[in-house]
Amino acid sequence: MSSGPEDRAATPIEAVVFDKDGxxxxxxxxxxxxxxxxxxxLAGGVPAREAALAREMAFDLEAGRFRAESPIVACTHREATRIVAKGLGREATEDLETYLAMTASRIPQVEAVPLGALLDGLKARGLRLGVMTNDTEEGAWAHLGGADVADRFDFVAGFDSGHGAKPDPDPLLAFARAVGVAPARVAMVGDSLHDLHSGRAAGMRTVGVLTGTATRGELAPHADVVLPDIGHLPAWLDR
Structure with missing residues (x-):
């Protein structure tokens, strides 16, 4: 017999796995x-090339923002390379993938909330913490290290870590196995439907946050709760 929302709500959380971007x-x-x-x-100052890249990436050049429907939002790094290559009118190459990975690893990350204090508070509760991103594992470690929080995590994986990629449940189940916690006692926290679908398929609690591109209305049907940002996670855990 499957458990209902009330049963899940009564199950204590012992571990949290976060998406990274958003x-x-x-x-x-x-x-x-x-x-x-x-x-x-990449456009080299050619407006038509800029427009073609922006069209494929669903990027609003005037606003300087991704559109909500952009495939880049939740796809893997390799899929993003194919999208960018299509915008350039050529095949994806290893050189292009390397270029995107290198530029991405160097970009300053803007913390959704002060991460050090939040993660320390979660660890003080005895929670095991992980990150599963559709970025590369190398990129994940670089970004977490840049924010000086890499040592707070028991598990960090990317799409290339050998566990698969979201929305498949396998990478989240790999986290649960790595920390020795049953999936039902894990909360998956993310900003996209890929994250929530992955968490639900893994049998985890799902927590949506609004620091990505998806709206509350889009996330709510697939989440146990939708929070403004991860800073509200401790209060939700208390409830």
Whole structure:
């Protein structure tokens, strides 16, 4: 017999796995800035090329922001490379993938909330913490290290870590196995439907946050709760 919402709510949380972009870090403040820079760089000052890249990436050049429907928001780094290559009118190459990875790893990350204090508070509760991102694992470690919080996590994985990518549940189940916590006692926290679908499929609690591109209305049907940002997570855990 499957458990209902009341049963899940009564199950204590022992571990939390976070998405990275749009969850730990504010999506637009970080990735819209990056996208604008690479579009200008790759287009080489040719307006038609800028327009073609922006169209494929669903990026609003005038506003300097990704549109909510952008495939870049939740896709893997490799899928993003194919999208950018299509905007350039050529095939994806290893050189292009490397260029995108290098520029992404160097971009300053804007924390959604002060991460050090939040993560220390969660660890003080005895929670095991992890990150699962559709970015590369190397990029994840670089961004967490840049925010000086890499040592707070028991598990960090990217799409290339050998566990698969969201929305599949496998990478989240890999986290649960790594920390020895049953999936029902894990909360998956993310800003996209990919995150929430992955968490639900893994049998975890799902927590949506509004620091990405999705709206409350889009996330709510797939989440146990939708919070403004991860700073509200301790209060939700208390409830």
């Amino acid at each position: 969850t730990l870090f504010d999506f637009h403040a970080t990735w819209s800035t990056w996208a604008g820079e690479i579009i200008r760089d």
